[in-house]
Amino acid sequence: MMDSNQTTEQKALKPKQITACDNCRKSHVSCGPGRRQLTKCRDNHRQNDLALDYGESPSPTMLSSEPQEEPTFSMERDFLVKSFSNILSSSTITSFSSDKVESNSLQGGLSTNAAAYFDSLLSYLSNYFPESFAIDEASDPYDTRLDVKGDQQRYLKHALSMGWCTERDIEEINLFAAGFKEKRSQVVKFISPDQATQMRTEFLNHLQNCIHSSNETDTPCIIWLQFGIVYHANQAYRDFTGFSEPLPMHYDRFLLLEAFRYPQTFDSKIVRERIMHCHEKFNMFPVELKIWNNEQNLPLSYRKNPVSEQEEGYIDCVMSVTVKRDTFNMPVIFYGSFIPSIEVLHKMHSNP
Known part of the structure; x- marks a missing residue:
């Protein structure tokens, strides 16, 4: 019985896979295929900072119909690093991550540090690939x-x-x-x-x-x-x-x-x-x-x-x-x- 409850609890805590939206170039829960959904995603992106706004209720147009768990800061960070691994060399990503991650600890609050980290990461990447942003x-x-x-x-x-x-x-x-x-x-x-x-x-x-x-x-x-x-x-x-x-x-x-x-x-x-x-x-x-x-x-x-x-x-x-x-x-x-x-x-x- 205990094993069954533990399995159920683990499933409930398993986060939804994060994907990169082709419109806003930010990481968030996938809004699904089709341009209509992607247009809504773009229109709602600024009201839904970083897709889930870390504690506030996002617009329903940005989420799938399935119940979602709030993603962790580390999961978002890891996703972005993996997403760009085929664009930037691993040494570049590693050197940047080692410099930035330590300075963006979670002690000052999840939302503030996460937003600051993503802004700095995207700004850094845009220096190499400006065509990938705001298109x-x-x-x-x-x-x-x-x-x-x-x-x-x-x-x-x-x-x-x-x-x-x-x-x-x-x-x-x-x-x-x-x-x-x-x-x-x-x-x-x-x-x-x-x-x-x-x-x-x-x-x-x-x-x-x-x-x-x-x-x-x-x-x-x-x-x-x-x-x-x-x-x-x-x-x-x-x-x-x-x-x-x-x-x-x-x-x-x-x-x-x-x-x-x-x-x-x-x-x-x-x-x-x-x-x-x-x-x-x-x-x-x-x-x-x-x-x-x-x-x-x-x-x-x-x-x-x-x-x-x-x-x-x-x-x-x-x-x-x-x-x-x-x-x-x-x-x-x-x-x-x-x-x-x-x-x-x-x-x-x-x-x-």
């Missing part, structure tokens, strides 16, 4: 909590240093961004939660369709979102340019500014007017496409990167951009294809 929040065009003014200014400052734009361009971009933000705020204000969910679902469906379409073609393609996040590059693009970094990429990487650039003689204002302001779904622009690794022996033109001060190879291309817009005509997905210019093709065939 879903930043790629959600209907998230009213987004305030990307600071990120946008860093992006524009980097664009200016790269020669992508002028001071006058930045003034016009800031004016456009202010209008875009106001329009988005008005749009979000007048749609119901069900409509917002439907629009997010449509957005994700469009994104997956674009990814599938790009993977089915042999034309080099990349897909980026409204905050400069390069979300996907097809295999043809990787083979043609030698690009090998994992995607999606956080906008702090400034990959979009590095992947291609407009010629200095081309007025980039045309791009903003044709892509952002008009209703055209299909646009073509002259660009210089960066070649990371010239395994194809392409005839390159070299330019000095003003930031890294390294010589980088480019080829002249025609970029075709298809813009996916939502119900309110807001541009949310950009699908770019690259075709070498006539001059480049002549050089390729004349110098086999």
Whole structure:
């Protein structure tokens, strides 16, 4: 009888397995498969700090229907370390854990120390892999909590240093961004939660369709979102340019500014007017496409990167951009294809 009670008690005390949510990148009880649940998870993440809030009742949308036991701090810590073991070397994890774990003892209170530990760990990991954090929040065009003014200014400052734009361009971009933000705020204000969910679902469906379409073609393609996040590059693009970094990429990487650039003689204002302001779904622009690794022996033109001060190879291309817009005509997905210019093709065939 005692053994039976002990077995039952052990089962009751066995914690629910913790999984990492693909949306918020924090560890918590899995909210189950499906984008609807994951969207609710993201929306409730801030009210449910670290999923269970260590003693307070979390939102029911973040938990499964099964009764859950409160996880321990050590279990959360061990999960995060194991989750990133295939990303960072074991020596890196070990050195960080040995430095941090001792200073975050449980004597000062479980919730405070746990939150501080996770913040420091995620901050540490983000130094190595910034693309792994805030991707879903930043790629959600209907998230009213987004305030990307600071990120946008860093992006524009980097664009200016790269020669992508002028001071006058930045003034016009800031004016456009202010209008875009106001329009988005008005749009979000007048749609119901069900409509917002439907629009997010449509957005994700469009994104997956674009990814599938790009993977089915042999034309080099990349897909980026409204905050400069390069979300996907097809295999043809990787083979043609030698690009090998994992995607999606956080906008702090400034990959979009590095992947291609407009010629200095081309007025980039045309791009903003044709892509952002008009209703055209299909646009073509002259660009210089960066070649990371010239395994194809392409005839390159070299330019000095003003930031890294390294010589980088480019080829002249025609970029075709298809813009996916939502119900309110807001541009949310950009699908770019690259075709070498006539001059480049002549050089390729004349110098086999």
